[in-house]
Amino acid sequence: MKVFVNGKFCKDPKLANADDFFFTGLxxxxxxxxxxxxxxxxxxxxxxxxxxxxxxxxxxxxxxxFGQNPPHTHPRGSEILxxxxxxxxVGFVSSNQDGNRLxxxxxxxxxxxxxxxxxxxxxxxxxHAPAVAFAGLSSQNAGTITIANSIFGSNSxxxxxxxxxxxxxxxxxxxxxxxxxxxxxxx
Numbered sequence: 001m002k003v004f005v006n007g008k009f010c011k012d013p014k015l016a017n018a019d020d021f022f023f024t025g026l027x028x029x030x031x032x033x034x035x036x037x038x039x040x041x042x043x044x045x046x047x048x049x050x051x052x053x054x055x056x057x058x059x060x061x062x063x064x065x066f067g068q069n070p071p072h073t074h075p076r077g078s079e080i081l082x083x084x085x086x087x088x089x090v091g092f093v094s095s096n097q098d099g100n101r102l103x104x105x106x107x108x109x110x111x112x113x114x115x116x117x118x119x120x121x122x123x124x125x126x127x128h129a130p131a132v133a134f135a136g137l138s139s140q141n142a143g144t145i146t147i148a149n150s151i152f153g154s155n156s157x158x159x160x161x162x163x164x165x166x167x168x169x170x171x172x173x174x175x176x177x178x179x180x181x182x183x184x185x186x187x
Contacts, residue, residue, distance in 0.1 A: 010052060021050035030062045032130070035183040037067020038123075042186065045140040057137040063088065063125035069185065070146055071122045077142030079115040079135050081123070083107045086131025092121035107133075120147060144186045153182030 011020065023043045030039035044057040051057070057077070061069055063086065081090065091104030092115050105113055106126075115121040117138070125131040151163065157178050164171040 011049060016050065021048060023048050026058070026060045026134075029130075029132070030060070032062050032064035032067050034185060035181075036070050036185050037064035037125070038062060038069045038185045040069065040144075040186045044137075044142075051140045053140070055138060055140055057140060057142055059135045059137065061123065061133045061135060063123070063131040063133075065128045065130060066125060067131075068124040069122060070148060071120050072144055072146040073118055073120050074115075074137060074139070074142035074144060075118060077137040077139030078117040079121070079137050079142070080112060081107075081115070081133050081135045082112045083109055083131065083133045085109060086125060086129055087127050088131055088133060089124045089126050090115075090122065092116070092119040094119065146182075146184065146186070148177075149182040149184060152177040152180065 026041065026043065030041055032039050039062045041060045041062075042057060043059065045051040061081075063069070081088075086109070088107045089104065090107055090113050091102055094101040094103070105111070107113055123133065151158065152174075160171045160174040160178065163174040167174070
């Protein structure tokens with residue numbers, strides 16, 4: 001009998017081996033030559049089967065000079081980020097009920113910042129040199145919703161009249177944004 005927990009197959013513990021708890025390659029810089037100038041390498045339950053039910057994920061984020069991890073949210077987990085190379089301008093926006101307050105910091109190597117679950121957040125490299133950060137997430141699969149991709153690149157498209165009213169801009173601005181290619185930097 002197969003048992004599924006959190007949507008993932010649970011391997012019989014007696015059949016588990018070291019490879020079920022192992023990943024190699026986070027030392028390798030990823031390609032940041034893309035429209036947003038970053039690349040996220042997630043090590044979650046899809047790559048390490050032994051993470052099932054443990055409630056954790058790790059990610060490496062590579063940033064090109066002036067690259068960003070665009071505004072996004074993780075609906076199923078909080079994130080803690082540590083900068084290991086370079087400088088990052090980071091922040092998150094609180095909820096509507098809290099007045100949509102912006103919390104930001106400029107982080108240097110060794111600095112840590114926390115993004116609470118569900119809050120829209122971002123990271124931007126303001127420097128002429130690359131940056132690297134590692135993030136831990138409090139879920140085996142925190143999910144990622146990149147705000148611009150979801151709003152303007154949805155499949156199928158949100159009615160431009162709805163978005164024009166929500167963003168208080170001309171409908172043609174929305175239609176132009178919906179025609180763009182929205183890059184997903186989350187690998």
